[in-house]
Structure formats: structure tokens, C-alpha cells
Amino acid sequence: MRAFTVLRPGLLSTVQDRGRPGLAYLGIPRSGAADLPALELANRLVGNDPAAAGLEFTVTGAVLRAEESLLVAVTGAPAPVRVAGAEVPHGAAVPVPAGAELAVGTARTGLRSYLAVAGGIAVPPVLGSRATDTLSGLGPAPLRKGDTVPVGATPVAPAPGGPAAAPAGTASAGPRSAETVPGGTGSGGSTPPGARRTVVLRVHPGPRVGWFTAPAVRTLLSADYQASPTSNRVGMRLTGPPLARSVDAELPSEGVVLGAVQVPASGEPLVFLADHPTTGGYPVIAVVDPADVPAAAQARPGTPVRFEPVEGVSGWT
Amino acid sequence: MRTRPAGPRAILLECADAAEVAAWHAELRRRLDSGALVATDLVPAARTVLVDGVADPAGLAESLATMSAGRAAPPEPGTAVELDCVYDGPDLAEVAELWRTSVDGVVARHTGTEFRVAFCGFSPGFGYLTGLPAEFAVPRRDSPRPRVPAGAVGLAGEYSGVYPSPSPGGWRLIGRTGAVLFDPSASPPALLTPGTRVRFRAVPG
Helix, strand or coil: CCEEEEEECCCCCEEECCCCCCCHHHCCCCCCCCCHHHHHHHHHHCCCCCCCCEEEEECCCEEEEECCCEEEEEEECCCCEEECCEEECCCCCEEECCCCEEEECCCCCCCEEEEEECCCECCCCECCECCCCCCCCCCCCCCCCCCEEEECCCCCCCCCCCHHHCCCCHHHHHHHHHHHHHHCCCCCCCCCCCCCCCEEEEEEECCCHHHECHHHHHHHCCCCEEECCCCCCCEEEEECCCCCECCCCCCCCEECCCCEEECCCCCCCEEECCCCCCEECCCEEEEECHHHHHHHHCCCCCCEEEEEECCCCCCCC | CEEEECCCCEEEEECCCHHHHHHHHHHHHHHHHHCCCCCCEEEECCCEEEEECCCCHHHHHHHHHCCCHHHCCCCCCCCEEEEEEECCCCCHHHHHHHCCCCHHHHHHHHHCCCEEEEEECCCCCCEEEECCCHHHCECCCCCCEEEECCCEEEEEECEEEECCCCEEECCEEEEECCCCCECCCCCCCECCCCCCEEEEEECCC
16 A cells, blocks of 8 residues: 555654635634645655645654655755665655655754655545644644555656656755755855754734834844744744834734734734634734745744845835 | 735725624625635634735725725625524523623523624634624633533623634633534535524523
């Protein structure tokens, strides 16, 4: 049978795809891969539709056994990848022989690695998606030791060129994700292990920027924050200077978008990620540009974070 | 109604009251269904409608601004749902006190109200039901219960609601229903969708 057996599940390993957009009006979160471009890249590398389901690992990776020979690719946070004990490239399609162990190690930088397998992870979809939603509990439970993770049949018509032909992007995929994921600035060069480069998140004014004092808005756009260890798939929580409100009224719950920078009672902002609730009762001061949400999802606890206004966008005052 | 930007792909419509929210949500839903509006999500809430996943939010805001709220026709009456409810909730007596009535008075008021699902949130399939007069608003409990069972019927603020699945919760519980509020294999998965009319019927426990 085409499947993996979970030998070591790691810290938090979940099935993810593009999630469940379009159902927020029923209170159903979008969910899906926290760093969606990384999963989509992994899918392309193995010839899958980019919407196929893969696995999302958190920091520590996982160890799986292939029950049949499978073609896989690991992307996202750079981590050592071993097949039957031998190191194989990150960010490239690699075969895993039947019975061999696939080990994704601890990420050198960043937070979340992605595994795509030709044919996709084939757990039954729930509301059109195979994603695990850690907020609402929809989708499969996180991987546990001994789980069998079914894999679909190899796509009949892989992308032009096929996985073995190193499609455009394959060669640079590893280094590119290694450079851009932790910093979000793509400045190039290798990052020493354990380094904490500042993640810069470009932001647009949020719907409730007017609920904050002018100094608070200046603080948001200039201060150094740090990704907090309490961050999860729901949101990247931050520690740093609290943001003072100019309006003290209670905000009736309102719909929130991916990347919304919400300011709860503590005044320390948080950035909503894939499993964010559909509505929230705290004011949203800013919205992270969609292009930078993956960098937020990859910020390890302790990473310095700064917000920078998107150029040419008014509405901060 | 006024619009506020919510990032490069969304706008938030801010309305005067729940009725205006319902009218705009219905109007936007019609546009979405007819293809006149392309968006990923329409999320009605207490006083707002979020339009998410649009290519040109500023253009949409401009085109909506030219439409007066009056032109957003009121929603068609939604489907009607009747929920059997056993009125034996742990906060029933407290609610009776807050409403300055008896337990029977609470049951009569709750079963005598035609509710409408204003919006969903908090958890999949949790509908915020409007219909109680403003003077019957009740504060949430001071400390939320760690676990409220599925089917619990509660009150908070101006709303009534039913917990679709077990969760922590701070609503004042007045009863319980055996109805299935959320079923991922059903279409739609939620029994109570925005616009649905809801009546509760008292049944013996």
C-alpha cells in the first residue's frame, strides 16, 4: 500500500493543503499550510498539483517509513533530510525506496518544513480540504507514532518536464527558501545555524488603526518586537512595547483576514496565521502583506520582528 | 455604511446596526452569486461585513459608496428551523432574576421569540441569534466554564446561541437541544447559517 508509517511524529506534524477558504461565514477557519508557498513548491517538485496535501513539520521534523517506493520533496525551513541514513538534498525531488526511513531533522533556521509526496497525502477530505485545523479540530489529528498516512496514486500526467527532469526552480529551490524564509528580506548569503535575523513584515493600515494613539502607530512601525514562544498556527504572538488605544470602547466581533495584526488587552500585537478565528473582538491595527505572511509563519520564538509600512499606502493617520 | 480598508485584498463594511448588516450581506451575496462580485469570503458580524479575497478593494469600496444603504434590498426571509429545547440550564434562575421574571417567564420569552442568525463565529456552526429586545441583554458569566457541552443553549449580550461542539464558554446557559448544529459531511455543514430564522420549542427533559 502507498503509505508512510510514522516512526517519530516530532513536535507537531499535521496534514496541510490550501485549507478551507470560503467558509468563514459559517465560523470555519481557513486553516491550510502556514507557509503555503513552501508546500506548493514541494508539490511542484514531485509533479503534484500545488493544491495536493502534504505534511507540515514543526521545528523538530519527523521520521517516517515508506511502505512502497515514493517520490518526496522537503521544503520550507531548511532541515537535514536523510533517506535510509544518507543525506539527500532539501528542496529537490528524491526517491524513497520501499521500506526505507525518511528522516527530516531539526530545522536549522525557521520553524516549519513541508513534505510533499507524489500522489499527495490521501486522508479523506473534510469540507473540501485535508488540512488539520488546530483551532476548530477539523481534519485529521496531528501525526502520532504508529499512524499509517495514506498516499495517493502517482499523478497520471505530471507537470511538463516531470519531476525527474528538474523543472525550473528546482535547482534554486533549496538555497532560495533557505535564504528568504527566516529573514523575509532575501538578502542572500548563508545563515549561520541558530542565527536570529530580523524578520521584516510589510504592513498595510488595518480597519481599526484609528482606535490607536498616534504614538502607538509610530511604535508599531518602528519598534523591535520578538516572536513569542506562545506562537502557534493560530497566530504569531509578539513581545515588545504595548500599543495604546485612543478608543476604549469594546469592539463588537468582526471578520478578520489572514495576516491581521490584532492588539489584545495586553497591548502586545499578534499576527493571525492559517488557523486564525474567523472573527475577533480586538481591534486590528494593521494587516501584514500576504507576500510576507509566510515569513511570519517561519519566525522562530525569539526572532526579532519589525513592521514596516508598505510604500505608497496611506491611511496610517 | 462606510468602508474601511483591511489590507490589500479586503474591505470591511461598517454598518449602523444588525439590520443594515443583514441588508448589505444579502446584497453582496446576490452579487457574488451572479458573478458581479468576485471574492473568497463574505463574513457578516455584529456591525460589519468583511469582504475578503478581492482583487481591487479600493475600487469595490468606491462602487459600494455610490450605493445608498437603502438600495441594498432587505434580505429574503431565510429558511426556518425549529429547535426542541429542554429548559434546565444551570443559569436559568439567574437569567430569570436578570429579566425580573420567573423561570417560566424566561421559557415563555425564549420560545416566543423568532430569532434570526445574524452571523456565525467563535466555532464552526455557532450562530449568533438576534431577536430579543435590547432590554433582555444579559452579561456573560464572570468566569467562563471550562467545558460547555454540545447542544447547550445560552444567552450573552443581545444574543442567544447554541454550542455546536463541546468547548469552553462564558454564555449563560438556559437549556439544551439534541439538534445537530454542525456536521462536516452535510451541505451546508452548519444548521444555522446567516439569515436562518430560528424558533425554540420547550420539550420535557
